[in-house]
Amino acid sequence: MRFDGKTVVVTGGALGIGQAACEILAERGASVAILDWDEKAGAETCEKIKQAGGKAIFEQVNVADFEQVGNAVERAARTFGAIHSLVVSAGIQRYGTAVTTSEKQWNEVLDVNLKGAWNAARAVIPFLREAGGGAIVNVSSVQALASQQNVLAYTISKHGLLGLTRSIAMDFARENIRANAVCPGTVDTPMLKWAASLDPNPQSVYDACRAMHPLGRIAAPREIAEVVVFLAHESASFVTGSVWTADGGLLTQIGGVPQTDAI
Ligand SMILES: NC(=O)c1ccc[n+]([C@@H]2O[C@H](COP(=O)([O-])OP(=O)(O)OC[C@H]3O[C@@H](n4cnc5c(N)ncnc54)[C@H](O)[C@@H]3O)[C@@H](O)[C@H]2O)c1
Numbered sequence: 203m204r205f206d207g208k209t210v211v212v213t214g215g216a217l218g219i220g221q222a223a224c225e226i227l228a229e230r231g232a233s234v235a236i237l238d239w240d241e242k243a244g245a246e247t248c249e250k251i252k253q254a255g256g257k258a259i260f261e262q263v264n265v266a267d268f269e270q271v272g273n274a275v276e277r278a279a280r281t282f283g284a285i286h287s288l289v290v291s292a293g294i295q296r297y298g299t300a301v302t303t304s305e306k307q308w309n310e311v312l313d314v315n316l317k318g319a320w321n322a323a324r325a326v327i328p329f330l331r332e333a334g335g336g337a338i339v340n341v342s343s344v345q346a347l348a349s350q351q352n353v354l355a356y357t358i359s360k361h362g363l364l365g366l367t368r369s370i371a372m373d374f375a376r377e378n379i380r381a382n383a384v385c386p387g388t389v390d391t392p393m394l395k396w397a398a399s400l401d402p403n404p405q406s407v408y409d410a411c412r413a414m415h416p417l418g419r420i421a422a423p424r425e426i427a428e429v430v431v432f433l434a435h436e437s438a439s440f441v442t443g444s445v446w447t448a449d450g451g452l453l454t455q456i457g458g459v460p461q462t463d464a465i
Pocket residue numbers: 213214215216217218219220237238239240243263264265266291292293294314318341342343344385386387388389390391392393394
C-alpha cells in the first residue's frame with residue numbers, strides 16, 4: 203500500500219493516533235503535512251520522519267480556527283504540489299454531564315472535535331477536487347456509537363463527526379472524494395495517559411480498559427493508524443460514507459456471561 207507521489211494532511215499528527223498515521227504514511231512514500239497546536243511535539247514528529255528519510259512539514263494551528271487551517275493547507279499544497287488525502291485526528295476529551303458541563307467546555311470540545319474536522323475538510327476539499335478526487339478519514343470513537351457516563355460534550359462531538367463524514371461522502375461522491383470514519387476503542391496514547399491521570403489510581407484505569415475489551419488489551423496507536431491509512435489509500439476506492447470500528451470487540455460484547463466451565 204504505497205503512497206508515492208501523494209500528499210496527506212494530518213490534523214493532530216504530532217501525537218497519538220495521528221502521529222502513528224504520519225509515520226506509516228511517510229514510511230510508505232507519502233509527503234505528510236502535520237497540523238497540530240503542540241509546537242514541540244509537532245516539530246519532533248516532523249524531524250523524526252525526516253531523519254528516517256521521509257517527507258514532512260509541520261504547521262502549528264488550532265484546528266478550531268478556519269483561517270489558520272486554511273493557510274496551513276495552502277502552504278502544504280504549495281510545498282508538495284497537491285493534496286490527495288486528509289486524516290482528522292485532532293481531538294480533546296473533557297468530562298461532564300448534561301448538568302455539570304459548562305458552556306465553555308461544550309464550546310471547547312465541539313470547536314476542536316467537530317468544527318475542527320469541518321474546518322479541515324473545507325480547507326482540503328478544493329485541493330482534492332484539483333487532484334481529481336481523494337479521501338478524508340475522520341477519527342471518531344466508539345463513543346460515536348454508544349456512550350459512557352460523564353462524557354456529554356465528547357460523545358456528542360463524536361456522534362456529530364459521523365454526520366459530518368456521511369454528509370461529505372454524499373456531497374462529493376461524484377467528484378471521487380470519499381469520506382469515512384474510524385471508531386477506535388481504547389488506545390494507548392497521551393490522551394489516555396491524561397485521562398488516567400485524573401484518577402487517584404491511574405493504573406486502575408488502564409486495567410479496567412484492558413479488561414473491558416474482548417481482546418483483553420488496549421490498542422497501540424499503529425493498530426488504529428493502519429485502518430486509517432487503508433481508508434486514505436486508493437485500495438479503499440469503493441469505500442465511502444462508512445464507519446469502521448477498531449475496538450478489540452468492545453461494542454460486539456453483551457454483558458452477563460454465564461459462569462460455566464462449558465466454554
Ligand atoms: N486514545 C483513545 O483511547 C481514543 C479512543 C477513541 C477515539 N480517540 C480519538 O482519536 C483522536 C486522536 O486521539 P489520541 O488518543 O491520539 O489523542 P492525543 O491527545 O494523544 O493526540 C491528539 C493530538 O491532537 C492535537 N490537538 C488537540 N487539539 C488540537 C487543536 N485544537 N488544534 C490542533 N491540534 C490539536 C494534540 O496536540 C495531539 O497532538 C481523537 O480525536 C480522539 O478523540 C482516541
